[in-house]
Amino acid sequence: MISYGKKYYFKGGGILDDVWDIPTIASTSSERIGYPTQKPEELISRFIRAFCPEGGVVSDFFCGGGTTPAVAQRLGRRWIACDQSRVAIAVTADRLARGALTLEGGMSQIPDFTIEYWGVYETRRLTQMPEAQFRKFVLTCFGAREETQTAGIHGYKGSVPVWVCHPDPKQEVTHKEVVAFANAIRRTLAYQQANLRDGIMLGWAFTPEAQQTADQLRERQNVDVNFVRLDLIRIDSPRFREHVASLSTEHADYLNFLTFVQAPRVQVGYKRLSPLTYQFDISDTVITNAGAKIINVQWDFNYDGKRFVSTEGYALGKATTNITYKFPSTGVYRVACRVQDDKGGEGLWVGEIRVK
Ligand SMILES: C[S@@+](CC[C@H](N)C(=O)[O-])C[C@H]1O[C@@H](n2cnc3c(N)ncnc32)[C@H](O)[C@@H]1O
Structure with missing residues (x-):
């Protein structure tokens, strides 16, 4: 590649400007997932195609709404994505699952990925x-x-x-x-x-x-x-707190500063409004982290018991306590609701509903 002024001349004859003119994602675009700092897929796609061969590995350690892994997956690259925010991880997982490939016969294939929470032993x-x-x-x-x-x-x-x-x-x-x-x-x-x-x-x-x-x-x-x-001790139990505090000989008041992120106890109430249409309410949910507030509520109205995939329109929900959903048909549905607070707490409610 030969650089000349603002233009780059490739040996093959092509010309590339040194400014990439990629529009931001329109507010009505289906690409917009609602993550505040989301980048356009076209931008990430250019980087990946330019710098990573097919089958190579792309890493994004600040993945936010998951644009990088979603694009990498589609372009046939493997990927590693990280973020300190549980909301980012939940949104990314949703996006990857919803971007599943549709196979012949209408079946869809969700990419095979696992989520690891650093420092949390389940x-x-x-x-x-x-x-x-x-x-x-x-x-x-x-x-x-x-x-x-x-x-x-x-x-x-x-x-x-x-x-x-x-x-x-x-x-x-x-x-x-x-x-x-x-x-x-x-x-x-x-x-x-x-x-x-x-x-x-x-x-x-x-x-x-x-x-x-x-x-x-x-x-x-x-x-x-x-x-x-060997013993399984809850991380928030007095026994564990005392044990950790006893390891600190320098700071007598260590125990006062020792806090652990705890999962909210998610409570869901629901009632039928009309045929197939139900209202769900999470107002009885108990947030156990001091001073925390709910920042994300997601719903999966057809939960398979293994992988939570938000139902379209019910991902990255603000702290809305009431929502309404119309099921496609009558029958028994497994419904899951995931609640996240701004201190990193995350809880899941799962219930079975006979829809009439
Ligand atoms: C600008 S956003 C990334 C947006 C992303 N490119 C997209 O398309 O959605 C930056 C992300 O970095 C995460 N972050 C900030 N500091 C971090 C840290 N020390 N470790 C891991 N993630 C971090 C934030 O939670 C945020 O989601």
């Missing part, structure tokens, strides 16, 4: 993780390193072998698992050469037989298996 997801991923997570939290080469030992804390239970909290550690771990410890060089006899088992619960077995091993067989119980 206990349900934790207990449903694949075993290997769960173990790695627990070992990291415990300050241990993962071990993948030695059968029966999952990690080491310093030089002490560590074993991690199954992700399902209903599964207790059994005496057989204790024996197997003790045998794995005995096979280690550290045990055989330096008589390092300790081991740690991390588990949700231990059967009485498991406890007995550990006691016997300690007394008779020179293996010292210690149990550490």
Whole structure:
């Protein structure tokens, strides 16, 4: 490319001005989603086509209303999108799901993406993780390193072998698992050469037989298996607050400044106004974050129980407590309402409605 004054002359002969004249999105355009700083798709499309090959990865770490991932998806690029605002993430997810490709036969295909919330550990997801991923997570939290080469030992804390239970909290550690771990410890060089006899088992619960077995091993067989119980503690519980505060020895008043974002308790009331038409009301919703106010309400009137996709016209809603919706036909519908507050709290209500 040769630059000359304001114009760029490409070797192939084309001319490109150094000003891109792209109009803002008209207020009536269907492209407008209502995100305050939304950029025109044409602008983002030019950047992506110029700088990222097909199949390449486009990242936007301040994705706002999701223009970048939406355009990247359409242009056949992979993408990573981030934002500090939950509203931005909700709007982006909606936009991607609604921009689904329509396949032959009228079926639509929603792009395969996942949403990760940084710094938030959802206990349900934790207990449903694949075993290997769960173990790695627990070992990291415990300050241990993962071990993948030695059968029966999952990690080491310093030089002490560590074993991690199954992700399902209903599964207790059994005496057989204790024996197997003790045998794995005995096979280690550290045990055989330096008589390092300790081991740690991390588990949700231990059967009485498991406890007995550990006691016997300690007394008779020179293996010292210690149990550490995993527990799911709510982040806003007094127990957790006290624990975090106890870690701060420098600031005695730490507890006063410790706040956690909490989910609003979404309450939805509804009534039938006329055939197929219902009014929904969220005025009984309780906002649990001090001083917070609702900034976004979205509705999915045909929720599949997995992926929330706002019904057209019901995405990025202001704090409207009352809305009216006309269902397409009679039948049973699963309805979901997502409420977000300006402190980052987010809650979901799901209900089944027999529409008449
Ligand atoms: C100008 S908007 C992006 C608009 C976007 N291009 C679109 O088309 O909708 C900037 C975004 O950056 C986000 N943001 C600001 N500071 C951030 C930070 N430190 N980390 C992550 N996101 C941040 C804001 O929440 C906002 O959504």
